[in-house]
Amino acid sequence: RIDAIRRSGLLDRAGSEQFGHLTEHVRTSLEVPVAIISIVDRHRQVFAGHCGLPEPWASQGETPLTHSFCQHVVEDNAPLVVRNANAHELVMDNHAIGDLGVVAYLGVPISLPTGELVGALAAIDTKPRDWTERDRRSLESLAKVVEKEIAVGISELKYRSLFADMHEGYYVATAIRNQQGELTDVLFEDVNPAFTELTGLPYERVVGSTLTGLFPDVVQEMIPAYDRVLKSGESFLHSNSATVLGGRWFENRIRRLDSERIASIFTDITDRKTAEIRLSESEAHWRGLFEQLEEGFILGELIRDDRGNAVDWRYKEVNRAWGELVGVPSETALGRTIREVFPGIEDEWVMEFADVVDSGTAKVFTRQVGSLDRWYEGHVQALDDERFVVMFVEVTERLRMENELRDREQQLRTVLDSMPVGVVLASAPSGRIVMQNQRLRQIIGQDATDVGSKDQYDVFVAEHRDGTAVRPEEYPLS
Numbered sequence: 001r002i003d004a005i006r007r008s009g010l011l012d013r014a015g016s017e018q019f020g021h022l023t024e025h026v027r028t029s030l031e032v033p034v035a036i037i038s039i040v041d042r043h044r045q046v047f048a049g050h051c052g053l054p055e056p057w058a059s060q061g062e063t064p065l066t067h068s069f070c071q072h073v074v075e076d077n078a079p080l081v082v083r084n085a086n087a088h089e090l091v092m093d094n095h096a097i098g099d100l101g102v103v104a105y106l107g108v109p110i111s112l113p114t115g116e117l118v119g120a121l122a123a124i125d126t127k128p129r130d131w132t133e134r135d136r137r138s139l140e141s142l143a144k145v146v147e148k149e150i151a152v153g154i155s156e157l158k159y160r161s162l163f164a165d166m167h168e169g170y171y172v173a174t175a176i177r178n179q180q181g182e183l184t185d186v187l188f189e190d191v192n193p194a195f196t197e198l199t200g201l202p203y204e205r206v207v208g209s210t211l212t213g214l215f216p217d218v219v220q221e222m223i224p225a226y227d228r229v230l231k232s233g234e235s236f237l238h239s240n241s242a243t244v245l246g247g248r249w250f251e252n253r254i255r256r257l258d259s260e261r262i263a264s265i266f267t268d269i270t271d272r273k274t275a276e277i278r279l280s281e282s283e284a285h286w287r288g289l290f291e292q293l294e295e296g297f298i299l300g301e302l303i304r305d306d307r308g309n310a311v312d313w314r315y316k317e318v319n320r321a322w323g324e325l326v327g328v329p330s331e332t333a334l335g336r337t338i339r340e341v342f343p344g345i346e347d348e349w350v351m352e353f354a355d356v357v358d359s360g361t362a363k364v365f366t367r368q369v370g371s372l373d374r375w376y377e378g379h380v381q382a383l384d385d386e387r388f389v390v391m392f393v394e395v396t397e398r399l400r401m402e403n404e405l406r407d408r409e410q411q412l413r414t415v416l417d418s419m420p421v422g423v424v425l426a427s428a429p430s431g432r433i434v435m436q437n438q439r440l441r442q443i444i445g446q447d448a449t450d451v452g453s454k455d456q457y458d459v460f461v462a463e464h465r466d467g468t469a470v471r472p473e474e475y476p477l478s
Contacts, residue, residue: 002042004116010039010150011046019049022146026123027051029138030106034124037110037146038070045070045119049146052124057100067096070120073107077117079136080107084128104129106136108143113151121146167362167379168265168295168391169195169250175230175260176210183227185210185219186262198268199245217243222252226262229254239269249273253295265295296322296378298390302354303337310354312337316387325394326372344371353390357382366395375399413437424448431457 005011019037026035037049045068047053047061057063065071069091073080082088082105085097096102107122121143123135173186188206196202201214212219218240225238235255241247252266299317302310315333323330326342333341338349348367356363362381369376378392413435416423422440426433431454440448444460451459457472464470 001116001118004112004114005039005041005118008112008118008150010048010118011041019146019149020051021049022121022142022149023049023051026121026139026142029142030123030135032123032125034100034102034126036070036122036124037119038068038107038122039119040065040068040071040074048119048150054100063096063100067094067099069094069096069102069105070107070122073109073120073122074117077109079109079140080105080120081131081136082106083130100124101126103127104131106131106139108136108140110143110146110150113147118150166192166194166265166389166391167381168267169198170263170265171195171206172257172261172263173211173226175226175262183223183230185212185223186226188214189261198250198266215242215244225252225254229256229262230259239273241273296325296376296390296392296394298322298392299383299387300338300353300390301387302357310350310357312339312350313353313388314338315341325376325392326369326374342369342371346370353380353388356380357386357388430454 023035023037027033032052034052035050036047036053038045039048044062044064050058050061057067069080069082069085072090080090082091085091085094085103085105091097091105094102102124104125104127105122106124107120109117110119110121111117121139123139170192172189172191174189175183176185176187178184187210188208191203191206193203195206199206206214211222215222221240222238225236229236233256235253238252238254239249240252241249248268248270249272250266251269252264254262254264257263297317297319298315300313301316303312303314305311314335314337318330318333320330322333328341338345346367346369349369352363352365352367360382362379364377364379366375366377368374373396374394375396376392377395378390380388380390382388416435416437417439419437419439422443423437424433424440425435430452433448433451436448446459448460451457454472454475457475460470460475462470
């Protein structure tokens, strides 16, 4: 019960900010001076909502259990009705009587969505009171409202925590339209910490600002992408560079939240993009750029044996892309283990993720699922002592193409080296020499691939038939 309370986040936020409006409703409905929502921890009670409490308790937002009537509601899992605390055997010695002025008390249990008792919703009077059946029913009805709001808050905290722990940037933005209804800009509503790490822009500067105000050089590219997603409802993968961020490249996975809002997960792909640009300049890699893949997401929880060794892990959450990448419907994975979903899966898929959780050190992996004959590359990071998150893409096609390109380059070199004449390949328009055969090196007596551009062709010594020197710009490669 205590672990569930602490995971829920109910102990972390000021009560008046969370559920103060509900306690005000209790106070009005039952005509009492004080109403509280008490979360009963091991050695204290924390007020997730309160109104009418005296100081210093109102400011502190909690009391020790020596001042708690609500602990008895949790212990008995039943309402507690106290007409006059001074004459009630269970609570007559409780310090809340003298320090908080509690005389009459009516409290009912409240639970988490998973069933654990967390505390009580209580109405308090500073004088003896005969509570009626109507009072009890009213309070129990309001307790159900409290439980529903707690469920919403826990769900929001759960997903906010996941996004806060992501290494990928995440943002939510609202559409801005002109009088004709055309999309002209977006306003940032929320961003995660990784957004600041990737862009260098603090949360306070981003939230409430427009795309035009922050990144004017990408508006022409990004607005059509946002418009496409808002109109079609289909997710879209978009890459662009941002001059205001030093020309760095970013890959955005954009999806629609509703008719006027979008969300995007983005990563810095500058290194990959730079490598792709370099590869595109080489005739040895004429196939060009690889098709970009969508990210899959996993929230997993370790399963340990009696000795504490990880033997499996369970899927707690997966996204739609996970199913597309592994070929399994996403909804069939939740609650099952990886060994159940993929019988015969390699042990490394369990051991390495367990090592990340136990060591607290994130890892990047590239590994095959043998039963699927697919390769995956991703990043795994621990969330707590038992859980971890994974973001991954499929790289099967990329690895196959790399092997194929290496084989073809080796075949080309074999053919060229067997020719009796010198052969050289150069990249246009730079003139950089990218390949030569053995015969050419014998003829010119040096390594031609040291030449980076046609401006360096003066290292070659050649003459026309009339004895005049061949100038660099006269070479056919120029």
